[in-house]
Amino acid sequence: xxxxxxxETPREFAVVLGTKVEDFARVIDGDLKRNDVNVLAxxxxxxxxxxxxxxxxxxxxARWIHCGSAGVENVLASTVWxxxxxxxxxxxxxxxxxxxxxxxxxxxxxxKKTNAMRRAQAERRWIREYVGMIEGKTMCVVGYGDxxxxxxxxxxxxxxxxxxxxxxxxxxxxxxANVERVRGFGELKxxxxxxxxVVLALPATAETNKMINAEVLQAMKRSAVLVxxxxxxxxxxxxxxxxxxxxxxxxxxxxxFAVEPLPSDHAFYGMENVLMSFHCADxxxxxxxxxxxxFIQNAKNRVAGKPLxxxxxxxxxx
Amino acid sequence: xxxxxxxETPREFAVVLGTKVEDFARVIDGDLKRNDVNVLAxxxxxxxxxxxxxxxxxxxxARWIHCGSAGVENVLASTVWxxxxxxxxxxxxxxxxxxxxxxxxxxxxxxKKTNAMRRAQAERRWIREYVGMIEGKTMCVVGYGDxxxxxxxxxxxxxxxxxxxxxxxxxxxxxxANVERVRGFGELKxxxxxxxxVVLALPATAETNKMINAEVLQAMKRSAVLVxxxxxxxxxxxxxxxxxxxxxxxxxxxxxFAVEPLPSDHAFYGMENVLMSFHCADxxxxxxxxxxxxFIQNAKNRVAGKPLxxxxxxxxxx
Numbered sequence: 001x002x003x004x005x006x007x008e009t010p011r012e013f014a015v016v017l018g019t020k021v022e023d024f025a026r027v028i029d030g031d032l033k034r035n036d037v038n039v040l041a042x043x044x045x046x047x048x049x050x051x052x053x054x055x056x057x058x059x060x061x062a063r064w065i066h067c068g069s070a071g072v073e074n075v076l077a078s079t080v081w082x083x084x085x086x087x088x089x090x091x092x093x094x095x096x097x098x099x100x101x102x103x104x105x106x107x108x109x110x111x112k113k114t115n116a117m118r119r120a121q122a123e124r125r126w127i128r129e130y131v132g133m134i135e136g137k138t139m140c141v142v143g144y145g146d147x148x149x150x151x152x153x154x155x156x157x158x159x160x161x162x163x164x165x166x167x168x169x170x171x172x173x174x175x176x177a178n179v180e181r182v183r184g185f186g187e188l189k190x191x192x193x194x195x196x197x198v199v200l201a202l203p204a205t206a207e208t209n210k211m212i213n214a215e216v217l218q219a220m221k222r223s224a225v226l227v228x229x230x231x232x233x234x235x236x237x238x239x240x241x242x243x244x245x246x247x248x249x250x251x252x253x254x255x256x257f258a259v260e261p262l263p264s265d266h267a268f269y270g271m272e273n274v275l276m277s278f279h280c281a282d283x284x285x286x287x288x289x290x291x292x293x294x295f296i297q298n299a300k301n302r303v304a305g306k307p308l309x310x311x312x313x314x315x316x317x318x
Numbered sequence: 319x320x321x322x323x324x325x326e327t328p329r330e331f332a333v334v335l336g337t338k339v340e341d342f343a344r345v346i347d348g349d350l351k352r353n354d355v356n357v358l359a360x361x362x363x364x365x366x367x368x369x370x371x372x373x374x375x376x377x378x379x380a381r382w383i384h385c386g387s388a389g390v391e392n393v394l395a396s397t398v399w400x401x402x403x404x405x406x407x408x409x410x411x412x413x414x415x416x417x418x419x420x421x422x423x424x425x426x427x428x429x430k431k432t433n434a435m436r437r438a439q440a441e442r443r444w445i446r447e448y449v450g451m452i453e454g455k456t457m458c459v460v461g462y463g464d465x466x467x468x469x470x471x472x473x474x475x476x477x478x479x480x481x482x483x484x485x486x487x488x489x490x491x492x493x494x495a496n497v498e499r500v501r502g503f504g505e506l507k508x509x510x511x512x513x514x515x516v517v518l519a520l521p522a523t524a525e526t527n528k529m530i531n532a533e534v535l536q537a538m539k540r541s542a543v544l545v546x547x548x549x550x551x552x553x554x555x556x557x558x559x560x561x562x563x564x565x566x567x568x569x570x571x572x573x574x575f576a577v578e579p580l581p582s583d584h585a586f587y588g589m590e591n592v593l594m595s596f597h598c599a600d601x602x603x604x605x606x607x608x609x610x611x612x613f614i615q616n617a618k619n620r621v622a623g624k625p626l627x628x629x630x631x632x633x634x635x636x
Contacts, residue, residue, distance in 0.1 A: 133419060282449075302572050
């Protein structure tokens with residue numbers, strides 16, 4: 001799988017792969033000790049990313065950090081990297097198509113009364129059950145970046161009306177025909193109150209932490225479904241459990257959780273109106289290839305003296 | 319629900335509703351005995367449709383038969399109506415949007431490994447499971463009428479490549495950008511052999527009876543999924559059970575069955591790789607309204623002396 005990294009990363013880079021800090025001894029103290037360090041930080045390994053930054057004089061030699069995932073909260077959790085002057089780029093775009101599909105699938109799962117169908121089949125009962133349509137329904141995408149836009153495009157193509165909420169509504173292109181209305185975070189409650197499906201595609205930042213709290217959930221329709229394909233930290237999970245128990249919302253499709261793996265005694269596992277997908281919604285067969293594409297392209301950009309793509313704003317956290 | 323029929327059907331028609339042949343005594347022998355008879359035949363009530371045709375002099379007075387559903391096999395099963403000179407119109411188009419959504423949903427259900435997700439959740443197990451994409455995959459729509467076209471449009475919008483097989487490929491408009499290639503029934507096996515998803519939207523006719531037989535199933539990829547939103551009679555169900563048991567295909571989403579309700583001891587109920595939807599895929603909240611729209615519109619057409627829409631070809635059976 002990592003063969004591609006060795007073969008396609010420009011020769012100017014000496015590729016060293018490791019899963020422990022000790023693996024990088026060659027970089028830190030060996031033949032390459034005078035080289036610049038460019039880090040491909042892999043996903044949720046917060047401890048490794050941080051320990052690596054603190055080892056030897058890596059931090060001093062670091063020139064570029066690339067984060068394989070779209071979310072960079074694990075890299076920024078390291079105070080060294082957060083304060084570092086080297087740019088941090090991310091895997092923006094790599095997983096947007098898979099998450100775009102999943103967002104629409106999650107809506108359909110609830111609309112088509114899939115639980116009732118599966119139960120009837122398991123019990124060998126023929127049923128007559130009304131099913132819903134997503135066509136004509138309203139989706140509110142909260143966090144309208146690349147992933148959110150991918151959900152919106154598909155939802156619109158399936159006949160949904162799409163609204164969006166994002167930190168900077170003004171960043172939405174006037175040419176974006178997929179979304180009818182874009183509002184700022186300040187209008188979140190109004191926006192979700194109109195939606196049949198609320199799809200979260202937010203990054204994990206200080207600002208988005210538990211943004212979907214009891215009040216926001218309370219603003220949703222009783223018939224509405226929450227879909228989270230962003231980050232678990234953006235939802236107050238206790239409040240969500242309460243809303244799902246009291247059925248003040250109809251259901252939730254949760255790909256991400258505040259703590260992953262979600263502990264086996266968590267209430268979500270036992271809830272009929274929760275569809276869990278275990279942070280696998282973007283785990284396609286080509287997942288690593290898609291992530292490597294971003295890194296390799298940026299490595300080529302560096303060699304060619306071109307600007308890096310998808311550089312994150314460390315202050316904003318995405 | 320039927321209030322609309324009384325209120326919106328043109329005054330020229332005396333609307334009589336019934337669920338038993340005796341209910342129609344008023345029409346057959348009462349005040350309206352000299353009137354022409356126009357029949358809105360409701361769906362699967364084969365016995366009623368036939369008995370009604372044979373009662374009194376109804377058949378002699380019949381001028382128009384409208385079938386609420388898109389499939390007219392239950393009306394044509396009556397030899398009286400089949401041989402009758404009155405036109406038979408159907409509910410073509412009324413249920414195409416809901417079935418179009420369901421066709422795409424069924425593909426996503428299998429692509430996203432929904433069974434594995436549901437099982438893991440029920441067992442409170444966190445899993446890592448690769449999920450598939452429908453984007454880039456090939457769908458073969460067998461029976462490319464209005465329903466098939468609705469599936470195709472949505473599948474194409476979701477990034478799928480769509481091929482089609484239909485009785486009369488030449489009827490496909492050159493302007494139809496949703497489908498890449500349209501073949502006749504003679505090339506069915508070639509067409510399904512290239513598909514990741516085979517979606518059946520065929521009418522029940524003598525020609526389509528068990529058209530999806532062991533040989534056709536054998537031609538499908540082992541990774542392919544069969545979706546049936548047409549009629550159950552078009553599939554050799556014994557052969558399908560065998561294919562699903564031997565896993566020569568990956569799964570089947572079945573909305574329709576040769577016998578409905580499907581007897582509770584049928585193998586389909588117990589198969590993990592079967593998603594059953596109990597002929598509810600088009601049973602939306604507005605199902606009856608959509609069906610009535612067709613009837614009322616045609617009733618208005620008759621009063622206005624305009625041609626009926628969606629008149630079926632009795633010889634072809636659709």
